[in-house]
Amino acid sequence: MNMAVSQTGRNPVAANAAAAIEVRHLVKAFYDASGDRITLAATDVNFTVKRGEFVCIVGPSGCGKTTVLRILAGLEQKLSGEVRIDSTTPPAMVFQEASVLPWLTVAQNVAFPLSLRGVSAEKQRGRVNELLELTGLTEFASAYPHQLSGGMKQRVSVARSLVDDRDVLLMDEPFGALDEQTRLTLQQELLGIWERTGKTVVFITHSVDEALTLADRVLVMSPRPGTIVADLAVPFERPRDVVEMRRDKRFWDLTYEVWRLLAASPEH
Amino acid sequence: MTNAHPSLSPEDIERLKAPARRASIYRIFSYFSPLLLLLLWELSAQAALIDRRFFPPPSAIAGTAWDMIVSLELFDHIGATLRRVGVGYAMGAIPGVLLGLLLGLSAPLRRVLGPIFAALYPVPKIAILPLILLIFGVGDASKFVVIAIGVFFLMFYNTLGGVMQIPQIYLDVARNAGATRFQTFRRIALPSALPSIFTGLKLAAGSSFIIIAAAEFLGARSGVGFFIWASWQTFAVSRMFVGIVVISAMGYLTILAIEALERRFVPWSKH
Ligand SMILES: Nc1ncnc2c1ncn2[C@@H]1O[C@H](COP(=O)(O)OP(=O)(O)OP(=O)(O)O)[C@@H](O)[C@H]1O
Ligand SMILES: [Mg+2]
Numbered sequence: 174m175n176m177a178v179s180q181t182g183r184n185p186v187a188a189n190a191a192a193a194i195e196v197r198h199l200v201k202a203f204y205d206a207s208g209d210r211i212t213l214a215a216t217d218v219n220f221t222v223k224r225g226e227f228v229c230i231v232g233p234s235g236c237g238k239t240t241v242l243r244i245l246a247g248l249e250q251k252l253s254g255e256v257r258i259d260s261t262t263p264p265a266m267v268f269q270e271a272s273v274l275p276w277l278t279v280a281q282n283v284a285f286p287l288s289l290r291g292v293s294a295e296k297q298r299g300r301v302n303e304l305l306e307l308t309g310l311t312e313f314a315s316a317y318p319h320q321l322s323g324g325m326k327q328r329v330s331v332a333r334s335l336v337d338d339r340d341v342l343l344m345d346e347p348f349g350a351l352d353e354q355t356r357l358t359l360q361q362e363l364l365g366i367w368e369r370t371g372k373t374v375v376f377i378t379h380s381v382d383e384a385l386t387l388a389d390r391v392l393v394m395s396p397r398p399g400t401i402v403a404d405l406a407v408p409f410e411r412p413r414d415v416v417e418m419r420r421d422k423r424f425w426d427l428t429y430e431v432w433r434l435l436a437a438s439p440e441h
Numbered sequence: 442m443t444n445a446h447p448s449l450s451p452e453d454i455e456r457l458k459a460p461a462r463r464a465s466i467y468r469i470f471s472y473f474s475p476l477l478l479l480l481l482w483e484l485s486a487q488a489a490l491i492d493r494r495f496f497p498p499p500s501a502i503a504g505t506a507w508d509m510i511v512s513l514e515l516f517d518h519i520g521a522t523l524r525r526v527g528v529g530y531a532m533g534a535i536p537g538v539l540l541g542l543l544l545g546l547s548a549p550l551r552r553v554l555g556p557i558f559a560a561l562y563p564v565p566k567i568a569i570l571p572l573i574l575l576i577f578g579v580g581d582a583s584k585f586v587v588i589a590i591g592v593f594f595l596m597f598y599n600t601l602g603g604v605m606q607i608p609q610i611y612l613d614v615a616r617n618a619g620a621t622r623f624q625t626f627r628r629i630a631l632p633s634a635l636p637s638i639f640t641g642l643k644l645a646a647g648s649s650f651i652i653i654a655a656a657e658f659l660g661a662r663s664g665v666g667f668f669i670w671a672s673w674q675t676f677a678v679s680r681m682f683v684g685i686v687v688i689s690a691m692g693y694l695t696i697l698a699i700e701a702l703e704r705r706f707v708p709w710s711k712h
Contacts, residue, residue, distance in 0.1 A: 248613050266617045272610050275709045276632040286618040289628070317709045333618075 192259065193341060193373040194222040194245065199254035201240050213398035214240040218254070220392055220401050227367055227374045229384035231431060232394025238377045239269055241399070242343050245375065260373070264341035265334040269349070269377075273318040273329045280305065280314040282329050286337040304332040307362055309355075324351040331359065335366065342367075344376045348383065360386055361415050368412055381431045385424060386415050393434045403434050475693065497679050502686065505679040519687065521663040525581055525656075526649045526695075529588025534645060537596025538638055542630050545604025558597060566591045567655050579660040584653060591652045592645040599644070603637025604630050636710050639703040643696050650692035665691070 199218040204211050215237035222228045230238050243249040244256060246266045258264065265286075273282050281288075283304055284297045292300075305311045308328040318326055327350045334342060348356045364387065367374055378384050384391045385407055393403040407427065409418050418424055446454065479499045485491045486498035509515045544551040570587055577583035607630060615629045657666025669684035 243613075246617055248616060263617075263619065266613075268610060268613065270610055272614050274611060274614065274629070274632075276635070276707075285614075285628075289618055289620050289624050319709060 190223040190225060192221045192257075193224040193226070194220075194259075194375065195255070195257040196220050196241070196245075197255040199241065199244065199256060200252045201237065201244060201249070202252050215400065216398040217400050220404065222373055222375060224259075224373055225371045227364075227376065227387055227389045228392060229376045229378055229388035229390070230392045230394060231378060231381060231384050231435070232399055233396045233435065234379070236394045236397045237399035238394060239345055242266070242345050242375065242377060246343050258341060260340040262337075262339040262341070264343050265337070265339040267330050267334045267342075267344040267347040269345040271318075271323070271326050271330075273321075273326045273333075275318050278315050278317055279310055279321070279329055282318070283310075283332045283336055285333060290337070300336055301332075304336055307335075307366075308332045308359070324355060327351060328355075328359070331363075338370065340372060342372050342374045342376075344374065346377050346379065349379070356383070357415055363387070364411075364413060364415070381428055381435075384431070385409075385427050386413070386418065391427075391431060393431060403431075405430065472697065495678065497682060502679050502682045506683045506686075509680070509683060515665075515668070515683070515687065518663055518665045518668045518684075519691070521661075522653055522657065522665045522688065522691065525584040525664065526588060526653050526691075528581075529585040529653075530592050530645065530649050532585055533589035533592025534596045534642065537593040537641070538600045541597045541600025541638075542604055542626060542634065545601045545607075545634070546626060546630055551601075558594070562594045562598070566652055570656055570659060574660045579662075583660065584656050584664075587656050588649050588652050591648050595645040595648065596638070596641045599637045599641025600634050603634030606637075607633040635707050639699065639707060642699050646695045646699055647692055650688055650695070654688055 196218055199215060200213075201215045202211050202213045218237075218241055220228075230241070232238050240249060243266075244251050245258065246264050248266070273279075274285065277285065280301050284301045287297045287300065301314075302311070305314055308331060310325065310328055310332065313321065313325065318329070321329070327347060331344075331347050334344070348359055351359065360383065363374075366372070374387075376384075376387060378387075381391075388407050391403075391405045391407060392401050393405070394400065395402045405427065408423060409421065449457070482491075482496065483499045486493055486496055506515075544554060566587055569590075570583075573583045573587050577586055611629050611633060612625065615625045620628065653664065654666035654669065657664035658670045661667040665684050665688045669681055669688070672678075672680035672684060
């Protein structure tokens with residue numbers, strides 16, 4: 174694996190860093206009792222994510238990306254295989270679908286994990302304000318979700334996942350509903366946070382472009398039942414400039430490579 | 442934020458605010474629309490379209506009511522009825538909501554206990570009133586119990602329905618945020634079910650007044666229901682109607698009060 178070495182950033186992860194996430198021969202199937210039907214969602218999924226690494230997963234719709242992430246988050250039971258997460262805090266998840274709680278204001282939504290833990294109101298406020306600032310939601314702190322746009326709701330979810338500073342961050346197409354401009358800004362912010370905090374990130378996206386912008390490594394999945402068909406290192410130095418890196422020829426070579434892999438995946 | 446919109450002209454702001462203002466005007470009118478019914482009744486009675494012996498015009502009833510208000514005769518009855526409904530309502534609603542939340546969140550409990558409630562629910566509350574009078578006597582306790590039973594089932598089923606409809610994603614969010622079982626109950630299940638709970642509270646308020654009237658017919662020496670019954674026995678039709686209007690108004694005002702609470706406590710849902 175050829176990791177680029179940068180002098181400025183905290184990254185890349187040392188080649189010998191311990192694994193934060195290890196997935197071996199993971200199989201997941203769903204059984205629908207009323208139709209007596211089994212859906213195989215993922216077969217023999219294998220990958221490792223090192224502590225502090227940023228990994229993106231790309232793959233066609235329905236290939237099992239969300240399923241794998243939910244298993245990592247402990248929200249879904251695996252059928253067989255091994256999943257190991259080595260972290261002192263449970264992973265924080267950003268869900269693919271709208272997941273803000275409609276009965277809480279924006280600020281209360283962001284504070285939700287802290288409030289469950291009985292953090293003092295004052296501490297909560299400080300931390301929440303920081304994240305609202307970061308996600309550009311300060312003005313809407315006291316708005317209810319039904320008063321927000323789709324992209325704003327998604328930003329609330331991102332802010333909530335960061336609020337209690339967990340070691341592992343699982344993000345399921347968090348910027349999917351955003352316009353190009355906001356997405357670039359948030360990508361840059363996310364990279365900034367990641368570089369400062371050393372979180373381990375697993376990030377699902379259907380955008381090859383986004384994967385190459387963010388990741389240390391890109392995992393490419395086959396169509397359902399999904400399995401990892403390629404594990405590509407992204408060699409750009411850190412910290413990255415999400416705009417500048419698009420002038421690099423290697424960016425487009427890698428884009429081509431991932432597209433080729435996605436197109437070559439056998440259909441089922 | 443509201444008043445700082447230099448880019449909007451006063452007319453634009455006017456247009457923007459118009460629907461909300463219209464809605465509040467409608468709301469004020471809606472409080473009084475039942476009065477239209479009284480107006481129609483008055484006119485029909487005056488025009489002799491309906492038999493005045495059975496349906497004295499509201500104006501005549503109002504005269505009777507006024508005498509009774511002046512003599513303070515009605516207030517003891519209203520007080521007695523309100524006390525019985527209030528206590529019985531709370532006795533039924535609180536366990537109804539708690540059990541609804543509990544069974545809604547726990548599939549095993551629902552499977553085991555659900556059928557018991559389903560079997561008890563269709564028993565007519567009025568039909569078991571004699572039994573309740575036998576057990577709890579003719580005092581207030583029997584009224585509390587019969588209302589509590591009626592309220593309990595409405596609250597139980599509405600809450601259960603609300604909890605069963607919680608989108609899975611909210612439970613996932615709670616779990617990922619590290620919520621304990623109790624926190625999921627309190628912070629997710631309860632607020633998600635709140636709109637259904639309020640529907641239940643309104644239905645239960647309506648049926649409480651129906652049940653209390655019947656209960657006071659049969660076994661009471663006070664209360665608006667007793668007053669209606671006593672008036673009927675002396676064929677004082679105007680007095681009887683005063684009682685009917687009073688108990689209807691009590692039910693109506695209670696529901697309005699619950700709606701006001703709903704606007705206050707469910708600010709995220711549209712009304
Ligand atoms: N709870 C469930 N019950 C039954 N089948 C499910 C369930 N969740 C997912 N599946 C099935 O598993 C497969 C993988 O779904 P998953 O949500 O993981 O896909 P995905 O890769 O995230 O797709 P997308 O990019 O569209 O979000 C799909 O065929 C889906 O129908
Ligand atoms: Mg998905």
